[in-house]
Amino acid sequence: MSTVTPASATPAAPATPVTTPSAVPPRRALDWRVRFGVLSSIWGFSFLLIKVGTQGYAPFQVTFGRLFFGTLVLVAAMAVKRERLPRGARTWGHLAVAAFFLNALPFSLFAFAEETIPSTLAGICNATSPLWGMALSLVALSEDRPTRRRVAGLGLGFLGVLTVLGVWQGFHGLDVTGTAMALLASLSYPVGWIYVRRTLAHTGHSHLSMTGAQLLLATVQLAVVTPLFTSWPHSLPVVPLLAILALGAFGTGIAVLIQYGLVAEVGPTTAQMVTYFVPVIATAAGVAVLGESLAWSTPAGAAVILAGAALTQPRTRNRRDRPQA
16 A cells, blocks of 8 residues: 555555656645545555455455555546546556555455454565565575665564464464465565565656556456455445445545655655554454454564564665655
Protein backbone atom coordinates (compact mmCIF):
# COMPACT_ATOMS: atom_id res chain seq x y z
CA MET A 1 0.00 0.00 0.00
CA SER A 2 2.56 2.58 -0.78
CA THR A 3 4.52 4.83 -3.01
CA VAL A 4 7.66 3.08 -4.13
CA THR A 5 10.71 4.77 -2.74
CA PRO A 6 13.56 2.56 -1.56
CA ALA A 7 13.03 -1.19 -1.60
CA SER A 8 11.94 -0.98 2.00
CA ALA A 9 8.91 1.23 1.50
CA THR A 10 5.62 0.47 3.16
CA PRO A 11 3.91 -2.51 1.56
CA ALA A 12 0.38 -2.40 2.62
CA ALA A 13 -1.07 -0.51 -0.33
CA PRO A 14 -0.60 -0.20 -4.06
CA ALA A 15 2.90 0.98 -4.77
CA THR A 16 3.71 3.48 -7.45
CA PRO A 17 6.78 4.07 -9.56
CA VAL A 18 9.37 6.61 -8.51
CA THR A 19 9.06 10.02 -10.09
CA THR A 20 10.72 13.30 -9.30
CA PRO A 21 8.81 15.19 -6.59
CA SER A 22 8.15 18.88 -6.89
CA ALA A 23 10.83 21.15 -5.47
CA VAL A 24 8.49 22.91 -3.04
CA PRO A 25 5.69 20.73 -1.61
CA PRO A 26 2.36 22.53 -1.25
CA ARG A 27 1.02 23.51 2.15
CA ARG A 28 -1.54 21.06 3.52
CA ALA A 29 -4.71 21.84 5.44
CA LEU A 30 -3.98 19.02 7.92
CA ASP A 31 -0.67 18.62 9.72
CA TRP A 32 1.41 15.76 8.32
CA ARG A 33 1.29 13.96 11.69
CA VAL A 34 -2.50 13.82 11.54
CA ARG A 35 -2.40 12.42 8.01
CA PHE A 36 0.29 9.95 9.08
CA GLY A 37 -2.02 8.68 11.83
CA VAL A 38 -4.96 8.47 9.44
CA LEU A 39 -2.88 6.50 6.93
CA SER A 40 -1.67 4.09 9.63
CA SER A 41 -5.26 3.50 10.73
CA ILE A 42 -6.58 2.97 7.20
CA TRP A 43 -3.92 0.42 6.33
CA GLY A 44 -4.13 -1.22 9.75
CA PHE A 45 -7.88 -1.77 9.36
CA SER A 46 -7.43 -3.05 5.79
CA PHE A 47 -6.70 -6.55 7.05
CA LEU A 48 -9.93 -6.56 9.05
CA LEU A 49 -11.83 -5.41 5.94
CA ILE A 50 -10.27 -8.21 3.87
CA LYS A 51 -11.41 -10.73 6.49
CA VAL A 52 -14.97 -9.38 6.48
CA GLY A 53 -15.03 -9.27 2.68
CA THR A 54 -14.00 -12.93 2.34
CA GLN A 55 -16.89 -13.93 4.62
CA GLY A 56 -19.31 -13.10 1.79
CA TYR A 57 -17.31 -13.21 -1.43
CA ALA A 58 -14.56 -15.26 -3.07
CA PRO A 59 -10.98 -13.97 -2.63
CA PHE A 60 -10.64 -12.98 -6.28
CA GLN A 61 -13.93 -11.06 -6.04
CA VAL A 62 -12.66 -9.23 -2.96
CA THR A 63 -9.47 -8.30 -4.78
CA PHE A 64 -11.28 -7.21 -7.93
CA GLY A 65 -13.68 -5.03 -5.93
CA ARG A 66 -10.80 -3.53 -3.99
CA LEU A 67 -8.93 -2.62 -7.17
CA PHE A 68 -12.05 -1.40 -8.96
CA PHE A 69 -13.12 1.01 -6.22
CA GLY A 70 -9.54 2.13 -5.63
CA THR A 71 -9.09 2.89 -9.30
CA LEU A 72 -12.29 4.96 -9.33
CA VAL A 73 -10.88 7.16 -6.57
CA LEU A 74 -7.65 7.77 -8.47
CA VAL A 75 -9.47 8.39 -11.74
CA ALA A 76 -11.56 11.03 -9.96
CA ALA A 77 -8.40 12.60 -8.51
CA MET A 78 -6.80 12.65 -11.96
CA ALA A 79 -9.87 14.32 -13.42
CA VAL A 80 -9.81 17.01 -10.72
CA LYS A 81 -6.11 17.69 -11.28
CA ARG A 82 -6.44 17.26 -15.06
CA GLU A 83 -3.78 14.58 -15.13
CA ARG A 84 -3.40 12.28 -18.12
CA LEU A 85 -2.39 8.65 -18.22
CA PRO A 86 1.20 7.98 -19.29
CA ARG A 87 1.99 7.23 -22.91
CA GLY A 88 4.22 4.70 -24.59
CA ALA A 89 3.85 0.94 -25.04
CA ARG A 90 7.11 0.30 -23.18
CA THR A 91 5.93 2.23 -20.13
CA TRP A 92 2.59 0.42 -20.11
CA GLY A 93 4.35 -2.93 -20.43
CA HIS A 94 6.50 -2.22 -17.38
CA LEU A 95 3.45 -0.93 -15.51
CA ALA A 96 1.62 -4.19 -16.25
CA VAL A 97 4.41 -6.15 -14.57
CA ALA A 98 4.45 -3.71 -11.64
CA ALA A 99 0.66 -3.98 -11.31
CA PHE A 100 0.93 -7.76 -11.05
CA PHE A 101 3.63 -7.86 -8.36
CA LEU A 102 2.51 -4.80 -6.38
CA ASN A 103 -1.26 -5.13 -6.60
CA ALA A 104 -2.91 -8.11 -8.28
CA LEU A 105 -0.75 -10.87 -6.79
CA PRO A 106 -0.28 -9.69 -3.17
CA PHE A 107 -3.87 -8.44 -2.80
CA SER A 108 -5.15 -11.81 -4.02
CA LEU A 109 -2.78 -13.79 -1.81
CA PHE A 110 -3.82 -11.85 1.30
CA ALA A 111 -7.49 -12.44 0.46
CA PHE A 112 -6.92 -16.20 0.05
CA ALA A 113 -4.76 -16.30 3.20
CA GLU A 114 -7.41 -14.67 5.36
CA GLU A 115 -9.87 -17.43 4.56
CA THR A 116 -7.87 -19.60 6.97
CA ILE A 117 -5.70 -17.33 9.14
CA PRO A 118 -6.64 -14.43 11.44
CA SER A 119 -6.39 -10.87 10.17
CA THR A 120 -3.91 -10.21 13.00
CA LEU A 121 -1.48 -12.77 11.60
CA ALA A 122 -1.91 -11.40 8.06
CA GLY A 123 -1.07 -7.90 9.28
CA ILE A 124 2.06 -9.13 11.02
CA CYS A 125 3.15 -11.13 7.96
CA ASN A 126 2.78 -7.93 5.95
CA ALA A 127 5.37 -6.30 8.24
CA THR A 128 8.04 -8.69 6.92
CA SER A 129 8.15 -6.89 3.56
CA PRO A 130 11.10 -4.64 4.57
CA LEU A 131 13.02 -7.78 5.53
CA TRP A 132 12.37 -9.43 2.17
CA GLY A 133 13.18 -6.13 0.47
CA MET A 134 16.54 -5.82 2.18
CA ALA A 135 17.46 -9.43 1.39
CA LEU A 136 16.49 -9.11 -2.27
CA SER A 137 18.10 -5.69 -2.75
CA LEU A 138 21.47 -7.04 -1.63
CA VAL A 139 21.28 -9.49 -4.52
CA ALA A 140 19.52 -7.43 -7.19
CA LEU A 141 20.71 -3.88 -6.55
CA SER A 142 24.46 -3.36 -6.76
CA GLU A 143 24.23 0.00 -4.97
CA ASP A 144 22.84 -1.67 -1.84
CA ARG A 145 25.78 -2.86 0.24
CA PRO A 146 25.33 -5.10 3.30
CA THR A 147 26.41 -3.77 6.67
CA ARG A 148 26.65 -5.59 9.97
CA ARG A 149 23.73 -3.58 11.28
CA ARG A 150 21.45 -4.43 8.36
CA VAL A 151 22.42 -8.12 8.32
CA ALA A 152 21.78 -8.27 12.07
CA GLY A 153 18.39 -6.67 11.49
CA LEU A 154 17.58 -9.27 8.83
CA GLY A 155 18.44 -12.12 11.18
CA LEU A 156 16.52 -10.55 14.05
CA GLY A 157 13.47 -10.00 11.86
CA PHE A 158 13.26 -13.59 10.74
CA LEU A 159 13.77 -14.73 14.32
CA GLY A 160 10.63 -12.71 15.03
CA VAL A 161 8.82 -14.54 12.23
CA LEU A 162 9.68 -17.87 13.82
CA THR A 163 8.41 -16.53 17.16
CA VAL A 164 5.07 -15.49 15.63
CA LEU A 165 4.73 -18.90 13.99
CA GLY A 166 5.53 -20.73 17.25
CA VAL A 167 8.23 -22.89 15.69
CA TRP A 168 9.05 -24.53 19.06
CA GLN A 169 5.52 -25.96 19.07
CA GLY A 170 5.92 -27.46 15.61
CA PHE A 171 3.50 -24.87 14.15
CA HIS A 172 0.69 -26.43 16.18
CA GLY A 173 -2.71 -24.89 15.35
CA LEU A 174 -1.26 -22.86 12.48
CA ASP A 175 -2.63 -23.04 8.96
CA VAL A 176 0.62 -23.42 7.06
CA THR A 177 -0.89 -22.78 3.62
CA GLY A 178 -2.61 -19.55 4.63
CA THR A 179 0.47 -18.27 6.46
CA ALA A 180 2.69 -19.14 3.49
CA MET A 181 0.35 -17.18 1.20
CA ALA A 182 0.55 -14.12 3.48
CA LEU A 183 4.35 -14.30 3.58
CA LEU A 184 4.49 -14.77 -0.19
CA ALA A 185 2.29 -11.69 -0.60
CA SER A 186 4.75 -9.73 1.53
CA LEU A 187 7.61 -11.01 -0.62
CA SER A 188 5.81 -9.93 -3.79
CA TYR A 189 6.01 -6.24 -2.84
CA PRO A 190 9.81 -5.90 -2.82
CA VAL A 191 10.03 -7.94 -6.02
CA GLY A 192 7.79 -5.32 -7.59
CA TRP A 193 9.69 -2.43 -6.02
CA ILE A 194 13.01 -3.65 -7.40
CA TYR A 195 11.47 -4.11 -10.84
CA VAL A 196 10.04 -0.59 -10.73
CA ARG A 197 13.33 0.85 -9.54
CA ARG A 198 15.11 -0.74 -12.49
CA THR A 199 12.56 0.15 -15.18
CA LEU A 200 10.34 3.09 -14.18
CA ALA A 201 12.38 5.20 -11.79
CA HIS A 202 12.76 8.18 -14.16
CA THR A 203 9.81 8.27 -16.50
CA GLY A 204 9.00 11.94 -15.98
CA HIS A 205 5.34 11.17 -15.27
CA SER A 206 3.63 12.21 -12.04
CA HIS A 207 2.99 9.83 -9.15
CA LEU A 208 -0.76 10.19 -9.65
CA SER A 209 -0.62 9.41 -13.36
CA MET A 210 1.56 6.32 -12.87
CA THR A 211 -0.46 5.10 -9.91
CA GLY A 212 -3.72 5.47 -11.79
CA ALA A 213 -2.37 3.53 -14.76
CA GLN A 214 -0.93 0.80 -12.52
CA LEU A 215 -4.19 0.28 -10.63
CA LEU A 216 -6.14 0.32 -13.88
CA LEU A 217 -3.95 -2.47 -15.26
CA ALA A 218 -4.25 -4.49 -12.05
CA THR A 219 -8.04 -4.13 -12.23
CA VAL A 220 -8.00 -5.41 -15.80
CA GLN A 221 -5.86 -8.37 -14.75
CA LEU A 222 -8.36 -9.32 -12.03
CA ALA A 223 -11.28 -8.70 -14.40
CA VAL A 224 -9.83 -11.43 -16.62
CA VAL A 225 -8.91 -13.88 -13.83
CA THR A 226 -11.97 -13.56 -11.58
CA PRO A 227 -14.63 -14.98 -13.97
CA LEU A 228 -12.34 -17.91 -14.79
CA PHE A 229 -12.08 -19.11 -11.19
CA THR A 230 -15.26 -17.85 -9.53
CA SER A 231 -18.96 -17.76 -10.30
CA TRP A 232 -21.39 -14.91 -9.75
CA PRO A 233 -22.52 -14.98 -6.08
CA HIS A 234 -26.07 -16.20 -5.44
CA SER A 235 -26.59 -13.31 -3.03
CA LEU A 236 -24.93 -9.97 -2.33
CA PRO A 237 -24.24 -9.78 1.43
CA VAL A 238 -24.30 -6.12 2.39
CA VAL A 239 -21.70 -5.99 5.18
CA PRO A 240 -18.95 -7.82 3.20
CA LEU A 241 -19.78 -5.65 0.18
CA LEU A 242 -19.41 -2.49 2.23
CA ALA A 243 -16.11 -3.83 3.57
CA ILE A 244 -14.84 -4.31 0.01
CA LEU A 245 -16.02 -0.81 -0.92
CA ALA A 246 -14.17 0.68 2.06
CA LEU A 247 -11.12 -1.45 1.35
CA GLY A 248 -10.94 -0.15 -2.21
CA ALA A 249 -11.99 3.47 -1.75
CA PHE A 250 -10.09 4.12 1.49
CA GLY A 251 -7.48 1.36 1.87
CA THR A 252 -6.38 1.53 -1.76
CA GLY A 253 -7.48 4.83 -3.30
CA ILE A 254 -7.52 7.53 -0.63
CA ALA A 255 -4.62 5.94 1.27
CA VAL A 256 -2.41 6.19 -1.83
CA LEU A 257 -3.27 9.88 -2.20
CA ILE A 258 -2.46 10.52 1.47
CA GLN A 259 0.81 8.63 1.23
CA TYR A 260 1.79 10.45 -1.95
CA GLY A 261 1.24 13.75 -0.16
CA LEU A 262 3.34 12.60 2.82
CA VAL A 263 6.23 11.57 0.58
CA ALA A 264 6.13 14.94 -1.17
CA GLU A 265 6.03 16.87 2.12
CA VAL A 266 8.27 15.01 4.58
CA GLY A 267 10.20 12.61 2.33
CA PRO A 268 10.07 8.85 1.78
CA THR A 269 12.02 7.83 4.89
CA THR A 270 9.58 9.49 7.27
CA ALA A 271 6.54 8.43 5.23
CA GLN A 272 7.55 4.77 5.21
CA MET A 273 7.67 4.72 9.03
CA VAL A 274 3.95 3.96 8.77
CA THR A 275 5.13 0.36 8.26
CA TYR A 276 5.76 0.04 11.98
CA PHE A 277 2.28 1.15 13.04
CA VAL A 278 0.21 -0.93 10.60
CA PRO A 279 0.67 -4.36 12.29
CA VAL A 280 -0.05 -2.85 15.71
CA ILE A 281 -3.34 -1.39 14.49
CA ALA A 282 -4.17 -4.55 12.51
CA THR A 283 -3.67 -6.66 15.63
CA ALA A 284 -5.73 -4.35 17.84
CA ALA A 285 -8.54 -4.24 15.27
CA GLY A 286 -8.63 -8.02 14.82
CA VAL A 287 -8.80 -8.64 18.56
CA ALA A 288 -11.22 -5.83 19.46
CA VAL A 289 -13.62 -6.01 16.49
CA LEU A 290 -13.44 -9.60 15.27
CA GLY A 291 -12.65 -11.21 18.62
CA GLU A 292 -9.59 -13.01 17.28
CA SER A 293 -7.47 -14.81 19.86
CA LEU A 294 -3.94 -13.63 20.54
CA ALA A 295 -1.19 -15.84 21.98
CA TRP A 296 1.73 -14.16 23.74
CA SER A 297 4.08 -15.16 20.91
CA THR A 298 2.18 -13.07 18.35
CA PRO A 299 2.80 -9.56 19.75
CA ALA A 300 6.23 -10.60 21.04
CA GLY A 301 7.27 -11.86 17.63
CA ALA A 302 5.76 -8.82 15.92
CA ALA A 303 7.88 -6.53 18.11
CA VAL A 304 11.01 -8.48 17.14
CA ILE A 305 10.05 -8.30 13.44
CA LEU A 306 9.58 -4.54 13.60
CA ALA A 307 12.87 -4.08 15.46
CA GLY A 308 14.65 -6.13 12.80
CA ALA A 309 12.94 -4.22 10.00
CA ALA A 310 14.04 -0.92 11.56
CA LEU A 311 17.66 -2.09 11.64
CA THR A 312 17.57 -3.04 7.95
CA GLN A 313 16.73 0.51 6.87
CA PRO A 314 19.54 2.73 5.56
CA ARG A 315 20.76 5.22 8.12
CA THR A 316 21.36 8.06 5.68
CA ARG A 317 18.77 10.81 5.65
CA ASN A 318 18.60 13.95 3.60
CA ARG A 319 16.85 17.23 4.28
CA ARG A 320 13.64 16.12 2.61
CA ASP A 321 13.36 13.21 5.05
CA ARG A 322 13.31 15.45 8.12
CA PRO A 323 9.82 16.25 9.39
CA GLN A 324 9.02 19.93 9.52
CA ALA A 325 7.99 21.23 12.93
